[in-house]
Amino acid sequence: MEVEDFRAIDFHVHPFPHVSPDELLRAMDEADVERAVLVGLDIDPADVDIRRVRERIEMTLLNLTMGLVFVQFDELRKEAYDVMPSFRTENEHVAKLVNLWPGRFVGFGSVDVCKGERYIEKTIVKIKKLGLKGVKVLPTAQFFSPALDRDLVERLFSLCEKENLAVVYHTGCDVGAFELPHLSESANPILLNGVLDNHSNLKIILSHFGSYSAKYPKIWFKECIEIMKKYDNTYADTAAVPYLLEDEKAVAKIRTEVGFERVLFGSDYPAVILVTIKDEKDIIEKTRLLTAEEKELVLYENADKLLRSL
Ligand SMILES: [Zn+2]
Secondary structure, eight states: OOOOOOOEEEEEEOOOTTSOHHHHHHHHHHTTEEEEEEEOBOOOGGGGGSHHHHHHHHHHHHHHGGGTOOOOHHHHHHHHHHHHHHHOBOHHHHHHHHHHOTTTEEEEEEOOGGGOHHHHHHHHHHHHHTTOOEEEEOTTTTTOOTTTOHHHHHHHHHHHHHHTOEEEEEEEOOSGGGGSHHHHGGGOGGGGTTGGGGOTTOOEEEEEEEEEOSSSTTTTHHHHHHHHHHOTTEEEEOTTOGGGGGOHHHHHHHHHHTOSTTEEOOOOTTSSTTOOHHHHHHHHHHOTTSOHHHHHIIIIIHHHHHHHTO
């Protein structure tokens, strides 16, 4: 079968500090990706020692013992301290790369939501000053929940709405020891139900379609569709879950319930070990389940239109 090569915008790339920009550009060129959204990652292992955060984690772990799952807080704490520092990506670093390759990169910053309202306000001002176009947040690695920290999340959304910054919002499980669905429950997109009522001008991208999980793929896909159906200012990206577009049931559900105008191609490169941007794009190019028009929307046009509005 002849496979058509589509131009593309990758909406989800991580310029981790240990990855050279040449490597990113090479991966983009190999996949015929015109531009990539680079996302910052404001994460800090010391967050687990914030009393409120620690108490919540300990409560979750205690509940897990009823299901005979035993995880110690100290194990998680150690993992946070071992892993997070090498993936932390400064907003200034993202801005620097965008300034060097403005035709290839679009920059999104990040704000560690659990650090509180004052910190969110200060960081959004900086992100705006750096000329970045959006903000990446993760309920998992930034230890917040739209249900328990509604004020913080509302504040963040209001500021982003006012400053016209898009929000890339992690949904699905996290990695490593934090993969346990109970520990990632805060990243279930259904928790945004109601929270988005007052933010109809916010542009929010539900990363990973609610589906990311090594153990339970598609874990909150249904919930993600529910939210997209209710709020038409929501988008979803395919980062690390391109298989959704090869899944007959998932494709039919997207097509009939929300359409493909709000689906964005993202690769999560280089977060998924041994998976390139080309690997992820190939899956979408080759799937028999999408029309050529739908592929064009997902790979390029939706992202182009959204970026033009920022
Ligand atoms: Zn990511």
